[in-house]
Amino acid sequence: MKPGPAVRAALMALALLGAGAAHAHEADLISVRAVRDGASPALVRETLTLTPDTLRLLVPELTARDGDPSLFESQRARLDARVWIRAPLFADGAPCILQSSGGAWDAGRGVLLRADFRCPPGALHQTFGVLDALPAGYRVIRAGPAEGGAPAGADFADQAHPSLSLEGPAGAVEGFAGWVGLGVRHILEGADHLLFLVAVLLVGGSFRRMLALVTSFTLAHSLTLGLTALGLVTLGARGTRWAEAAIAASILYMALENLVLKRHGHRAGLTFLFGLVHGLGFASGLRGYGLEEAMVPGLLGFNLGVEVGQAVVMAFLVPVLRIVQRRPRLHSRVMRVSSIGLAGIGLYWMVARGAG
Numbered sequence: 001m002k003p004g005p006a007v008r009a010a011l012m013a014l015a016l017l018g019a020g021a022a023h024a025h026e027a028d029l030i031s032v033r034a035v036r037d038g039a040s041p042a043l044v045r046e047t048l049t050l051t052p053d054t055l056r057l058l059v060p061e062l063t064a065r066d067g068d069p070s071l072f073e074s075q076r077a078r079l080d081a082r083v084w085i086r087a088p089l090f091a092d093g094a095p096c097i098l099q100s101s102g103g104a105w106d107a108g109r110g111v112l113l114r115a116d117f118r119c120p121p122g123a124l125h126q127t128f129g130v131l132d133a134l135p136a137g138y139r140v141i142r143a144g145p146a147e148g149g150a151p152a153g154a155d156f157a158d159q160a161h162p163s164l165s166l167e168g169p170a171g172a173v174e175g176f177a178g179w180v181g182l183g184v185r186h187i188l189e190g191a192d193h194l195l196f197l198v199a200v201l202l203v204g205g206s207f208r209r210m211l212a213l214v215t216s217f218t219l220a221h222s223l224t225l226g227l228t229a230l231g232l233v234t235l236g237a238r239g240t241r242w243a244e245a246a247i248a249a250s251i252l253y254m255a256l257e258n259l260v261l262k263r264h265g266h267r268a269g270l271t272f273l274f275g276l277v278h279g280l281g282f283a284s285g286l287r288g289y290g291l292e293e294a295m296v297p298g299l300l301g302f303n304l305g306v307e308v309g310q311a312v313v314m315a316f317l318v319p320v321l322r323i324v325q326r327r328p329r330l331h332s333r334v335m336r337v338s339s340i341g342l343a344g345i346g347l348y349w350m351v352a353r354g355a356g
Contacts, residue, residue, distance in 0.1 A: 029182075030054065030140045034089070034124055034166040044089065044096060044117040044124065051110040051240070057134055058082050072103035079103065084115050086130040089166075092122025110240075124166040131159045137189060140164060141182075176297045183305020186282065187313075192247050192349065193278055194313055199254035199342050200271050201317065202335045203264050204325040210318055216268045218310070220275025221282055222303055228283035229299050235280060243280040245353040250274040252346030258339040282306060 030050045037043035055062055059078050062071050072079065080101055089096040096119035103113045128140050140157040142164060156178065157164035187193060200213050227233040235243060254274075257264070282302075325331045 030128075030138065032126065032140055032142055032164070032166065034126075036119075036124075041121070042118050043099075044091075044119045046089065046115050046117065048083070048087075048113040049106075049110065050113070052105075054134065054138075055111050058130065069104055076101060079113065082133065083113060083130055086133070087126055087128050089117050089119065089124065089126045091119040091124055094120045094122065096120075096124075126157075126164055126166060128157050128162045128164065131157070131162055139182075142166060176301045179298045179301025180305040180308070183302040183307075184309040185305075186302070187306045187309035190281070192244075192251060193281070193310075195342055195345060196247070196251050196254065196274065196278065197310070197314070198317065199251055199258065199339065199346075200267065201321055202258055202338055203267070204321060204331060204335075207318070207322065210321075212268050213271050214310070214314060216272040217275040217278070218307060220272040221279035221306075224276045224279025225282045225303060225306075226279075226299060228280060233280075233283075235283075240280075241353060243277060245350050246277045247281050248346050248349035248353055250277060250346075252343055252350060255339040255342035255346060258335055259343070 030048055032046065032048055034044055034046040037045060059075060059082055061075050061078055080098065084098050084101055096117040099116040099118055101113070101115040103111060106112050131138055131140065136159060138158065142156075197214065197217065200217070201210055204210075224233065228235070254270075324334050
């Protein structure tokens with residue numbers, strides 16, 4: 001028997017949400033920090049902070065012995081060709097000359113790529129052609145002190161607009177709005193968080209109950225997001241990978257529970273526990289990208305953006321679920337078919353992320 005229109009619509013929506021890559025949070029941001037040397041202003045020291053998965057996309061040869069510092073020296077020519085040459089630095093339009101480069105593994109932030117440039121006087125800006133070698137959606141964020149030590153705001157470069165000024169502070173409103181926008185984008189492109197909420201809410205219930213479930217998830221992920229951003233909880237590259245696998249496992253578990261259990265009175269508490277894990281995933285979008293210099297506006301703005309994006313999705317999803325719930329047979333069919341799809345997606349992501 002062919003599924004009805006409502007079931008087909010649910011499957012289509014599920015497919016659209018699940019279309020994201022298995023590594024939904026892996027390395028969609030790269031931070032850049034550039035400062036002129038106080039003793040020798042012609043010398044500009046630059047650091048790119050990225051995750052190991054981004055490095056694998058750019059220089060696959062650096063993945064053989066993750067954490068071995070000697071690899072950066074042995075692969076310096078490839079790093080220069082695939083990263084620094086494709087990210088030319090300028091000072092008032094005049095090119096800077098690459099003097100040296102290197103890298104290091106950082107347990108808290110992932111990968112640090114460093115380079116020294118010799119630049120003429122003038123305002124620094126950089127064109128990140130390296131973004132063309134990465135999947136669409138990547139951003140480069142200016143982080144930390146800009147030239148002269150002025151506090152930099154949250155400015156971005158992407159494939160459509162690859163050039164980025166590396167000096168001059170952004171206004172407070174502009175910087176806060178940038179973090180809010182980053183949070184909105186992170187939740188809307190974070191298919192795993194959205195699919196988890198879908199799995200949680202599929203069983204239906206009163207509007208108050210659905211609100212309690214969403215609030216439980218919000219409180220939990222806000223807690224671990226804050227603790228991780230403040231450095232009270234730290235995850236290395238391996239820990240981040242397993243946190244992402246656990247997020248996928250939460251989707252799988254909720255979907256299977258939808259198929260097996262008839263009652264879900266414990267769901268608010270369970271949602272809170274899984275929300276703690278999801279907060280670690282949200283935190284991966286902040287690590288090493290300038291939050292240290294804008295802790296309060298960055299953390300508040302990003303979290304607010306996450307909640308705004310979540311509210312937009314819930315404003316659409318909850319009324320649809322309430323309408324379907326009024327027809328028990330249809331609701332049962334939609335929940336069963338959707339949960340099977342969610343279980344498949346969760347299982348695939350869990351295996352892919354666990355395998356690295």
